Amino acid sequence: MTKPVDHQWVIPSDTAAGQEVQESIIKLLEQNDFSDRDVFGMRLALEEGIVNAIKHGNRMDISKKVHVDCKLSEDHVRVVIRDEGPGFKPEEVPDPTADENIERPCGRGIMLMRAFMSLIEYNDKGNVLTLEKRKESSEVKQ
Amino acid sequence: MAAANKRLDIQEVGDVTIASFLDKKILDENNIQMVGAELFGLVEEDGRMRIILDFTNVEYLSSAALGKLITMEKKVKTAGGKLRLCGIRPEIYEVFAITKLNKLFDIKDTQEDALRGL
Structure with missing residues (x-):
């Protein structure tokens, strides 16, 4: 692969459609x-x-789309x-690892994305989230 | 409990219930709802007090699934029972460690370890 390849999807607020994009x-990552x-x-x-994006962003409103x-x-x-x-303010999401929040359901998703x-x-x-991942071997080199 | 579309395999060893997840991925919303309903049924409908959840088959787990496990832990504790987790592969254990849930749950390596002293 010499230059970046672009792929785009526009899906309804439906988690099954989200799974297909996922x-x-x-598959693209595995092929590369x-x-x-x-x-x-x-x-x-x-x-x-x-x-x-589907649940908290579009609140499951089927008329709203998610663009990937x-x-x-x-x-x-x-x-x-x-x-x-x-939209929302990520800094206002409570720390899910704090003792008083450990049994609360929110915040862990963002934490896992940051970790991985x-x-x-x-x-x-x-309302726009950017995720970037460098290949594991190229991170080690840095 | 409905037998169709079961998400857990249930075995009994003495008075301990071993519930093994059948799915490789506990991600999809419907799947997570079904898993949650089956888990909670073990305590609320069947009155089981000593429960081991075996993750041997599980390759992926989302934060929504973690939410169900946290609720399960609360339900078991409220009922005066004990819950242990086992068979968690390293990548999944990392998910528990990052979110510090490895401190909330009693996690053992194998079913045998989990059965000991439960």
């Missing part, structure tokens, strides 16, 4: 020799990111997930 991106660990992390991050853009290069994958909801991705970033409004 599978398509995972990303490691099992990279694929594990990306699947987890995609699940969390797309489900958040995947740019793949030899050593790097970048996925941008955009919902049509009002090379970079995660929200736009100011909070």
